[in-house]
Amino acid sequence: MKQIKKCPILTLLVLSAMFLTLCGYLGKKNIYKDYSYNIATTPILSLVMSGIGNDAMPWDYFSYIEELEVINPDMNPSDSKDEFQSGMESISENTENNYENIPIINNIHESTPAPVTYDFTPVTLDYLDDALFIGDSRTRGLCLYSGWDNTTFYAETGLTIYTLFDKKVVPVEGSSKLITIEESLEKEHFSKIYVMIGINELGTGTPEEFYDTYENIIGRIHELQPDAIIFVEGIIHVSEKKDKEGSYINNESIVNRNQLLSTLANHSNIFYLDANEALCDENGFLIDEYTFDGVHLRAANFKPWKDYILDHGIIK
Numbered sequence: 001m002k003q004i005k006k007c008p009i010l011t012l013l014v015l016s017a018m019f020l021t022l023c024g025y026l027g028k029k030n031i032y033k034d035y036s037y038n039i040a041t042t043p044i045l046s047l048v049m050s051g052i053g054n055d056a057m058p059w060d061y062f063s064y065i066e067e068l069e070v071i072n073p074d075m076n077p078s079d080s081k082d083e084f085q086s087g088m089e090s091i092s093e094n095t096e097n098n099y100e101n102i103p104i105i106n107n108i109h110e111s112t113p114a115p116v117t118y119d120f121t122p123v124t125l126d127y128l129d130d131a132l133f134i135g136d137s138r139t140r141g142l143c144l145y146s147g148w149d150n151t152t153f154y155a156e157t158g159l160t161i162y163t164l165f166d167k168k169v170v171p172v173e174g175s176s177k178l179i180t181i182e183e184s185l186e187k188e189h190f191s192k193i194y195v196m197i198g199i200n201e202l203g204t205g206t207p208e209e210f211y212d213t214y215e216n217i218i219g220r221i222h223e224l225q226p227d228a229i230i231f232v233e234g235i236i237h238v239s240e241k242k243d244k245e246g247s248y249i250n251n252e253s254i255v256n257r258n259q260l261l262s263t264l265a266n267h268s269n270i271f272y273l274d275a276n277e278a279l280c281d282e283n284g285f286l287i288d289e290y291t292f293d294g295v296h297l298r299a300a301n302f303k304p305w306k307d308y309i310l311d312h313g314i315i316k
Contacts, residue, residue: 116316117267123313125150128192134181135159135196138236138296142196145299146306152190154181160200161213165220185224193221194273194309196233198257199295203248211260218264229314232265234258234274236305240285242294249295251284271314278308 128151133139136159143153156169168178195218201210214232221230235254237243243251258274265272279297281287286294290301297305 115266115268118271118314118316120271120312121315122311123315125310127310127313130190131192131194132188132190133194133196134164135194135233136200138199139194139196141297141299142302142305145297145302148306154184158200159197160204161197161210161217162201162204164197164217182220182224185221190225190228192229192231192314193225194231194233195221196235198235198254198261199249202250202253202257207253207256207260210257214261215264218270222269228269229316230270231312232261232270232272234261234272234276237276237280237284237286239288239291239294240283241288243285255284271312273309273312275305275308278304 125148128148132152132154133142135142135155137155137157139153139155140157142148143155154170156167159167159169165180165182168180170179170181170184171177172179198210198214204210218230218232222228235258237251237254238249242249258276262272262274264270276284276286279286279290290297290304292298
């Protein structure tokens with residue numbers, strides 16, 4: 001109180017500023033509605049001063065309320081009083097510019113649409129005219145005994161995910177020269193690419209290391225062939241006899257790695273195929289009659305694998 005008595009002019013200025021600010025606060029939707037105003041950058045007081053410069057006096061708000069009561073006799077007279085009281089409390093609590101409660105305007109741009117996904121559908125043999133099969137000795141067997149002479153195979157016995165881009169396995173037409181699969185993918189174009197690899201890696205590294213390398217390979221294939229549909233084929237299981245030999249080649253290891261490989265599928269341009277559904281018995285073992293060594297298929301028993309592939313095409 002002593003400070004107020006000592007500085008009456010300052011007190012009067014502060015009270016006047018609060019009064020004018022209140023008028024601006026209450027009148028921004030009526031007497032000042034045609035004025036350009038941004039609460040985040042402009043004090044309300046400046047809105048009032050702009051109005052005064054155009055003969056819109058702050059006390060015109062109260063005349064506006066009286067006229068409104070005449071136009072709308074059903075209006076509760078206490079509404080304007082409540083609004084006045086609310087405005088005064090708001091100004092008292094926010095003597096400094098505090099914009100923490102200003103609502104954030106959402107981005108008006110549309111968000112990136114989710115990629116289109118596709119379901120498997122049966123296809124005919126001509127679906128493979130522009131397809132490529134990459135793999136080890138198992139895919140080599142498919143190349144030799146499938147009868148699919150309309151498609152392309154880059155398959156080599158002993159190939160692993162770790163040597164897939166380093167080993168020269170692709171013949172150059174018209175020469176005895178071989179190039180790597182990566183070099184070929186830089187020049188050739190394929191619409192579908194099937195990858196079946198992993199049996200030779202069971203005794204090397206951890207499932208996570210295998211998966212990380214596999215993921216990088218698939219990423220590189222997609223980079224080189226961005227328009228291609230990529231099919232990650234699950235590693236085919238081994239027979240019960242082979243599984244019980246107790247070697248590193250066993251179905252538990254295969255299942256663990258296949259579970260990781262299945263997560264690579266996004267159902268948009270990368271899909272997971274598990275031909276074990278067609279090649280294994282109810283216990284998950286490769287059917288004995290289909291294999292001569294517990295690992296590789298007999299020449300006469302590739303049909304279930306072939307049918308499975310053609311039953312799981314993707315049409316965009």
